[in-house]
Amino acid sequence: MKKPCLSVRKIHKDYEKNPLLDGISFDLHEDETFCLLGPSGSGKSTLLRVIAGLEKADAGSILWRGKDISGIPVEKRNFGLMFQDYALFPHMTVAENIAFGPRMRGWSKAAIQKRVEQTLQIVRMEKFSDRRVLELSGGEKQRVALARTIAPEPELIMLDEPLGALDKTLRDELGQVLHEILNELHIPTIYVTHDQEEAFTVANTIAVLNFGNILQMGTPEEIYNTPASLWIASFLGFSNQLSGSIKQVDPLLIASDVGDFSLPESEHISMKKGGDVTLVIKPDMMQVASKKDGSNLIQGKVKDSQFRGDGYRLSISTKNDGTLHFRDTMRREIGQPITLEISPAMLLVYPGNHA
Amino acid sequence: MRNTRRKLFYFLGAIPIVYLLVFYTLPLGIIFEKAFEGFQTLLQTSGLLQKLGRPLAFTLYQAGLSVILTVLVGFPIAYLFSHFQFKGKKLFQAAVTLPFILPTVVVAAALNSLIGPGGWLNLALMQVFDLTSPPIQIMNSLEIILLAHIFYNTSIFVRVVGAAWAQLETEQEQAARTLGAGAWQRFWFITLPLLKQSILSAVLMVFLFDFTSFGVILMLGGPSFSTLEVEIYLQTTQMLNLPLAGLLSVIQMGITFFISWFILRDSHTGMVTFLPDIKNERMQKAANGKQITLLVLLLAFIFLFFVLPELSLFFRSFTLVEADGTFRFTLDFYKELFHNVHGSLFYISPFTALKNSLTYALITTLIAGLLGIIAAYGLLNTQKSKLLRALVLLPLGTSSVTLGLGFLLAFPRLSFFQKYPQILIPIAHTLVALPVVINTLYPAFASIPANLRAAAGNLGASPLKVLQKIDLPLIRNSLLVGALYAFILSLGEFGATSFLTRPEYPTMPTAIYRYLSLPGSLNYGQAMAMSCILLTLCTFSMLLIERFMLKDKRS
Numbered sequence: 001m002k003k004p005c006l007s008v009r010k011i012h013k014d015y016e017k018n019p020l021l022d023g024i025s026f027d028l029h030e031d032e033t034f035c036l037l038g039p040s041g042s043g044k045s046t047l048l049r050v051i052a053g054l055e056k057a058d059a060g061s062i063l064w065r066g067k068d069i070s071g072i073p074v075e076k077r078n079f080g081l082m083f084q085d086y087a088l089f090p091h092m093t094v095a096e097n098i099a100f101g102p103r104m105r106g107w108s109k110a111a112i113q114k115r116v117e118q119t120l121q122i123v124r125m126e127k128f129s130d131r132r133v134l135e136l137s138g139g140e141k142q143r144v145a146l147a148r149t150i151a152p153e154p155e156l157i158m159l160d161e162p163l164g165a166l167d168k169t170l171r172d173e174l175g176q177v178l179h180e181i182l183n184e185l186h187i188p189t190i191y192v193t194h195d196q197e198e199a200f201t202v203a204n205t206i207a208v209l210n211f212g213n214i215l216q217m218g219t220p221e222e223i224y225n226t227p228a229s230l231w232i233a234s235f236l237g238f239s240n241q242l243s244g245s246i247k248q249v250d251p252l253l254i255a256s257d258v259g260d261f262s263l264p265e266s267e268h269i270s271m272k273k274g275g276d277v278t279l280v281i282k283p284d285m286m287q288v289a290s291k292k293d294g295s296n297l298i299q300g301k302v303k304d305s306q307f308r309g310d311g312y313r314l315s316i317s318t319k320n321d322g323t324l325h326f327r328d329t330m331r332r333e334i335g336q337p338i339t340l341e342i343s344p345a346m347l348l349v350y351p352g353n354h355a
Numbered sequence: 356m357r358n359t360r361r362k363l364f365y366f367l368g369a370i371p372i373v374y375l376l377v378f379y380t381l382p383l384g385i386i387f388e389k390a391f392e393g394f395q396t397l398l399q400t401s402g403l404l405q406k407l408g409r410p411l412a413f414t415l416y417q418a419g420l421s422v423i424l425t426v427l428v429g430f431p432i433a434y435l436f437s438h439f440q441f442k443g444k445k446l447f448q449a450a451v452t453l454p455f456i457l458p459t460v461v462v463a464a465a466l467n468s469l470i471g472p473g474g475w476l477n478l479a480l481m482q483v484f485d486l487t488s489p490p491i492q493i494m495n496s497l498e499i500i501l502l503a504h505i506f507y508n509t510s511i512f513v514r515v516v517g518a519a520w521a522q523l524e525t526e527q528e529q530a531a532r533t534l535g536a537g538a539w540q541r542f543w544f545i546t547l548p549l550l551k552q553s554i555l556s557a558v559l560m561v562f563l564f565d566f567t568s569f570g571v572i573l574m575l576g577g578p579s580f581s582t583l584e585v586e587i588y589l590q591t592t593q594m595l596n597l598p599l600a601g602l603l604s605v606i607q608m609g610i611t612f613f614i615s616w617f618i619l620r621d622s623h624t625g626m627v628t629f630l631p632d633i634k635n636e637r638m639q640k641a642a643n644g645k646q647i648t649l650l651v652l653l654l655a656f657i658f659l660f661f662v663l664p665e666l667s668l669f670f671r672s673f674t675l676v677e678a679d680g681t682f683r684f685t686l687d688f689y690k691e692l693f694h695n696v697h698g699s700l701f702y703i704s705p706f707t708a709l710k711n712s713l714t715y716a717l718i719t720t721l722i723a724g725l726l727g728i729i730a731a732y733g734l735l736n737t738q739k740s741k742l743l744r745a746l747v748l749l750p751l752g753t754s755s756v757t758l759g760l761g762f763l764l765a766f767p768r769l770s771f772f773q774k775y776p777q778i779l780i781p782i783a784h785t786l787v788a789l790p791v792v793i794n795t796l797y798p799a800f801a802s803i804p805a806n807l808r809a810a811a812g813n814l815g816a817s818p819l820k821v822l823q824k825i826d827l828p829l830i831r832n833s834l835l836v837g838a839l840y841a842f843i844l845s846l847g848e849f850g851a852t853s854f855l856t857r858p859e860y861p862t863m864p865t866a867i868y869r870y871l872s873l874p875g876s877l878n879y880g881q882a883m884a885m886s887c888i889l890l891t892l893c894t895f896s897m898l899l900i901e902r903f904m905l906k907d908k909r910s
Contacts, residue, residue: 054529074532081533087526091548100544101534152534 003066004029005188006156011050011060013043013212020046021057022212028156033182033189035203037196037223039235042210044192045084048158051190052081064155075104080154084161086145088133094144095120095129101152119147122181139170146178150185157182157189163198175201196236200224208232230350233280240281240324243353246273253295254279254349257320260295264344276353282346286314286326289341298324298340305332316340363819371730371747371789378782379750382761383608386601389764393598406599410586411606417497417572417582418565421504425561426554428505428660429512435653436513437520439646440638447654449897450661455510456840456893458847459570460867462503464886465664466575467494467871468671473879475667478676495577503571506661508561515560519553520546521638559618567611567754570849574868583607584756588853591760601764604757615752619744665890672883676876688880692888705881708866709888711777712846715862718781719788719845720838726785727792727837732822734793735800744797751790758783759854777860783851788841795840799833800826832903839903843896846889863889 004027013021020043028034036044049055051062053074061068069077080101089097095116102112120126123143128136133144142162149157162178163171179202182189193199199206200220207217208228216228227233234241244256249272252263256279289297300316303323314328316338332338397403436448454462470476470493477489484490493499523546531541569584581589583603590600641650675685692705734744750758762783766772772779803826811821827834849864856865863885870882 052533054532074529075535075537077533078535079533081530083526083530085526087524087530089527089531089545091551100531100536104531104535104537104540148530148534 002029005065006051007063007066008047008051009061009063011047011057011062013046013050013055013057015046019212021050023060024209024212024214025060026207026214026217028188028190030188031186032204033191033202035191035193035199035206036209037193037199037203037206038209039194043212044209045160047209048081048160048190048192051156052079052158053077054081078152078154079156079158080149080152081158082145082149082160082162084164086141086165088141088145088148090132090134092133093129094125094131094133094136097133097144098147098151101148105152115151115153119151122150122184123147124177138166139174142166142174143177146181150187154187157185157187158192159189160192161194162191163195164193171198178202208235210235227280227348230278230280230352233348233350238280238282238348240283240326242279242281242322244277244279246275246277249273252349258298258318258322261342261347262295262344263347263349275351278350278353280348280350281324281342282348283325284327284346285311286328287341287343289339291341292339296342296344298342300324300338300340302332302334302336302338304334307331367729368733371726371733374726374785375747375750378762379753379758379786382758382765383753385764386604386608386757386761389597390601390605393601397598397602407603407606410581410583410603413580414566414582414584417500417504417580418562418568420497421501421508421565422558422562424501425505425508425512425565426558429509429516429557431649431653432509432657433513433517433520435650437517438639439650440640441650441654447657449901450657451513452510452901453665453894453897454506454661455508456843456847456897457507458864458889458893459568459849460574460864460871461668461847461886461889461893462506462664463570463574464867464871464882465668465890466499466503466506468883469664469667470494470499473676475671478682494575495579497576497580499575500568500572500580503575504565504568506664507568507571508564509661511560511564512557515557516550516553519550523549556618559614563611563614563618563752566614567607567756569754569756570864570868574871584754584850587756587760591763591854597764600760604760607754607757611752611754612749615749668883668890669887672880672887675880685880688877688884691877691881692884704861705866705885708861708863708885711860712863715777715781715784716842716845719784720841722781722785723788723792723841724834724838726789727796727841728822728827728834730789731793731796731800732826734797736818747790747793749790750786753786755783755787755848755850756854758786759851762851763854776855776857779855780852780860780862781845783855784845784848785841787848787851788844791840791844792837795833795837796830799830803829836900836903839896839900843893846892 006028008024008026008028011021011024012019024043024047026034036047038044046055050057053069053072057070061070063069064077089100092100098116098119099112102115107115116129117126120129123146125140125143125147128140128144133141136144142165146159146162149159159178163175166174175198182202191199191202193202200223203220205217206220206223207214208223209215210231216223216232223232224236227236227238230241242256242258244254244261247253247255247260254261254263254277261279291297298316298318300318302314303317304313304315305328306313306315312328312331314326314332315323316326317323326340400406432451436444436451457465468474470491472489472492472494474489474491477491480486480490481488493502527549528541528545531545536544567584568582569588572580572582572585573588576585583606587600587603587607590596590603641647672688673684673686674682675687676682692709730747734747762779766779767776807825808821811825812818816824847864848862849868852862852865853868856862861869867882867885867889870878870885
């Protein structure tokens with residue numbers, strides 16, 4: 001494997017005696033977009049600020065290409081940081097904002113001019129050069145902030161909730177643009193967000209962060225397909241949760257109020273017969289059952305059927321009065337009885353009874 | 356029924372306008388008239404240009420110098436208060452603020468008690484080095500004028516610039532850091548440009564106050580320093596050259612209106628906040644040696660410069676200095692204030708002065724409070740409020756000496772005022788206080804959501820009822836702040852009062868001025884004692900103002 005460019009080693013940081021970062025370590029490689037995904041208060045912004053040098057860690061080290069950079073002040077690190085609310089300089093025009101970094105680094109006038117034009121082009125804002133930043137819309141500000149961050153050709157880019165201040169439509173649109181730009185730039189990037197869809201869109205590697213720790217690290221597919229814990233599954237929005245117990249260990253068979261479920265693989269849990277578990281059913285595409293009885297069947301009534309543009313969202317009420325949600329291909333009549341067949345790939349099992 | 360109430364409402368709204376027309380526009384108009392009446396004769400007087408040019412040049416010169424020094428002193432203090440949290444910060448902030456509301460006579464007395472010929476510093480030096488005459492001769496010099504102006508106006512700069520500085524987003528500075536800007540680059544390219552607006556308005560305000568300074572120049576500068584203000588006073592009261600005084604006033608007005616116009620134009624609301632609060636949740640504690648040294652040095656400076664004069668005044672009012680340089684504790688000066696013994700022709704009854712001042716201050720508070728409520732509420736409900744606001748605030752840019760001269764020219768010949776001449780004093784004080792009261796009340800009124808009034812109106816309340824039941828209860832604290840400002844402004848007013856007062860109706864400031872200019876340790880001591888009473892009243896008022904402002908912020 002290639003050598004990492006950034007190594008974060010056992011970073012600790014307390015805030016008012018509570019650990020905000022509790023021994024975080026990870027590596028970032030060239031060309032990688034690394035996403036820190038976590039709820040608010042999980043310490044992800046603090047971690048960015050520590051890497052940028054705006055805050056000091058209580059313990060641990062940060063290596064850049066093998067060298068400890070804790071003694072290097074922020075302004076000498078050449079890491080670009082895009083702030084959540086952009087922190088654009090209100091007394092400067094768009095071009096002046098973008099030129100600021102190159103100017104501080106003592107570039108020639110001609111080089112600065114060229115770089116400003118270049119970055120404006122990258123963010124598709126060529127016509128806004130002389131506008132005052134206060135006159136810009138949220139989406140325009142976001143793109144200027146990105147341009148300003150990349151203008152001085154930083155060796156590392158850090159984006160703190162770059163789409164967080166935008167409304168939904170703009171978020172989808174600019175998320176796409178941002179993804180394309182990051183792909184073009186080939187600069188290692190750390191991306192902080194609380195939105196899993198954003199993380200899935202943008203990242204090569206995702207680290208799920210909470211309570212100051214990295215709970216799971218992997219590709220977007222790995223994270224989505226096999227969340228390492230029930231907390232992560234819940235955080236990803238998997239709300240179909242049933243409590244059950246292990247009826248049989250090999251092959252795994254789990255009994256719940258709704259019915260029995262069999263799973264092909266059970267390597268990641270080692271549990272005994274009779275043990276309590278929580279069963280998570282991913283809200284993927286539903287399938288109407290082709291058999292009448294056996295395992296992996298859910299009987300219920302259609303509670304709601306909503307059109308969602310790219311498909312439908314089906315809610316069914318089960319016999320124990322729970323509600324489960326799935327994707328669907330058509331509108332169904334409310335109150336209609338329905339039996340679903342759940343493919344084992346949609347099932348996740350976690351020890352303990354939490355549902 | 357509805358209609359008559361509405362008429363009453365408009366009638367009330369007209370009262371402040373009529374007041375301003377009669378007691379502000381009319382006197383100023385008469386000054387103009389006098390100035391132009393005598394213009395022809397004046398033109399023939401030899402050296403007119405010099406008579407106008409010299410005070411004007413000196414006024415601009417000392418004001419310019421004072422502003423530069425005030426900025427130099429104010430900048431580090433503004434930085435300190437807007438960035439650091441430390442024990443006793445509130446006290447130090449209060450110490451810098453207090454001078455701003457102190458009457459000029461008190462400042463003169465305080466500085467006199469510290470560095471005057473008979474002041475503590477000279478007494479100590481004479482004692483230690485066995486000298487026969489005071490070594491520090493700073494009275495009647497440009498230096499002491501500048502010192503007094505810095506003492507006075509640093510507070511404005513610190514509060515205005517400090518408040519803006521604390522509001523600056525630290526993220527913008529941090530963004531600049533990540534983009535490679537070092538400390539000086541951040542200050543030069545980010546902080547300074549973002550503070551530019553508030554620095555400019557603070558500088559203009561300080562300049563305005565230094566430009567119209569009267570008591571300080573008269574009492575500390577002595578006869579050799581004549582600003583426009585002092586010249587107007589001298590030409591009126593001693594040379595009896597009213598046309599020249601009028602012409603000087605016209606020049607003075609032109610310049611102050613020009614500056615005021617700039618200040619009003621630049622402030623977003625059209626309102627000048629006198630003492631904005633410095634608040635920042637991200638204040639830090641001094642962490643490294645450099646910061647601690649800076650902190651300690653600045654606090655020591657604040658103590659020496661802003662606290663010591665008041666302390667010196669306080670102790671001096673209880674100290675009797677004998678001819679041989681020894682001194683002892685005494686309460687005589689205070690006892691003497693309440694002894695009504697008549698002696699010389701120059702005798703001023705201290706008790707009468709105290710009584711007069713309090714009476715004038717109470718009347719002023721009442722009139723300025725009522726007019727202020729009506730005017731601020733009226734401004735809120737008029738379409739052309741921006742222009743009206745500027746008009747209502749005009750007296751702010753008018754020097755009190757000009758006001759005093761205008762009153763002197765306009766009113767005493769009317770039989771009513773001949774009969775009750777002392778009534779003119781609270782009327783003049785009201786003009787001084789009214790803009791400040793409106794400045795305090797208008798933002799409070801404006802902060803009440805219009806929906807509340809609409810809802811009350813919808814439920815059947817008339818405009819007057821809305822004012823009574825909705826607005827006034829909500830702005831109670833601001834009203835108290837405005838009233839306190841009016842009260843202390845009247846207590847300390849010296850410029851206009853010195854034109855209007857008669858020996859038999861002294862106020863505390865005019866009495867202190869007289870005591871200070873008379874020889875003898877009893878007079879000196881009484882000046883100290885009376886100044887100390889004023890100082891105490893002002894300090895308490897300021898503490899109350901801060902408290903009410905804080906309450907308003909919380910609610």
